[in-house]
Amino acid sequence: MPELVTPSSWSPSRRDVLRLGGLGALALALTACGGPTVGGTGSSTPSAGTGIDWSSITPASEITWWSNHPGASKEVEEELIRRFTAQHPEISVRLVTAGAGYDEIAQRFQAASGTDNLPDLVIASDVWWFRYMINGQIMPVDEIFAHLEVDVADYNPTLYGDYSYDGKHWAAPYARSMPLFYYNKEMWAAAGLPDRGPETWAELEEWAPALREQVPADGAPLGLGTGTSWSAWWFANMLWGQGGQYSQEWTVTLETPEAVAAGQFVHDLFHAKEIAAVGTDTNADFAAGVFASVVGTTGSLTGLLDTVSFDLGAAYMPDGPAGTGVPTGGTGLAIPSSRTPEQQLAAAMFLAFMTDPENTAYFSQSTGYMPVRTSAQEGETMSAIYDSTPQYRTAVDQLATKARSQDWARVFVPSGDQILTDGIEEIVLKGTDPAEALAALTPRLERAFRENVEPYL
Secondary structure (H helix, E strand, C coil), rough: CCCCCCCCCCCHHHHHHHCCCCCCHHHCCHHHHHHHCCCCCCCCCCCCCCCCCHCCCCCCEEEEEEEHHHHHHHHHHHHHHHHHHHHHHCCEEEEEECCHHHHHHHHHHHHHCCCCCCCEEEEEEEEEEEEEHHHHEEEEHHHHHHHCCCCCCHHHHHHHHCEECCCECCCEEEEEEEEEEEEHHHHHHCCCCCCCCCEEEEHHHHHHHHHHHHCCCCEEEEEECCCCHHHHHHHHHHHCCCCCCCCCCCCCCCCCCCHHHHHHHHHHHHCCCCCCCCCCCHHHHHCCCCCCEEEEEHHHHHHHHHHHHEEEEEEEEECCCEEECCCCCCEEEEECCCCCCCHHHHHHHHHHCCCCCCHHHHHHHHHCEEEHHHHCCCHHHHHHHHHHCCCCHHHHHHHHEECCCCHHHHCCCCCHHHHHHHHHHHHHHHHHCCHHHHHHHHHHHHHHHHHHHHCCC
16 A cells, blocks of 8 residues: 655655656647646746845735635635735735636636736645646745745645645645545434444445434435545545555556446445435535535535534544545645736735634634644644534544545646546446446546656656
């Protein structure tokens, strides 16, 4: 089984993953797979933002921030802006709802490239930031953070390292998450189960008959959502738990016995064993008692606590027969490379402020996303939160014990996440034979790599 990634042992993988001589000059056209294209439209080179004497720059008086308000956080983000402008009344921040999710923002950001309609700060999710970097659309933050004396060593090394390439960091972590296993404690008690999440997926199967008696006829013991930037994320836990991977570096490994076993496992959850089901709105269905449990992002925690009428349990993702592994996800924030130095400096000041220990703790408390600062994770604010609401502690502890960096096929191959989602939805929604569904993905991923990456290695 591949080595687990923990904050104490992990060194930033993006630098290692993308140590590719010519990749920084990549100019790609995305194959017919949805989402933004990669290459050709950026108006700057990846070196933008370096070599500037930031001490000679006066910050701009107004900046624009594009967000999708992760975890229904618009009011929280507005409060962060109020806090910032109270300290820096010379800088105003305009918050723009640029999309309903990460993919919509990426499409809008791509469409605006080369125009004057770009923001000064933009959401950069786990499957999109490196495309911005390759296109030359975002700047490294190292030099500007050094000028601002940002204590980057205090960022959680796993989360900050996720944005590392060629010795530079191209974003800062903001709304970072992991999938968690949420469960209805009242249904658990009525089913005679211990007050904890299942330690393994096999244990959930054992518990399923008792849980099925607690849900309505159209319900299920487990709710699992589908869709881009979601299906391939939670499925990674099941895949790794079976000893499989989406890829071994650039080699697609979806036709291995381990990968097929993972596909068969999720197929049986929905079909043969009827343990899982897809809801119209999985979290809402869970809150309404349609599902006894649900896999959700840590960013859903605050919303669930506010919504459910029952005692909410939060647990680690279950292990598989071959071990464990949980992907990190969510989003960071990046500064576009084509903005003026004045705009970039103001944006960096706001970015540093939002992700400082006090404000990341506030954002975590308000949303459920993980605090991105090491000091904040064990600071006074978060410690008080853990005492009063221990569910918040679960994601932080899972990060330390089960986190694993994602497979390259999902996060580095253009539209790899969408391609993988297509296959998982074939299995989940249509009941397609897993071996057939996964085998159909291999040539698509290989073509995307062959046409869009391999020539530039």
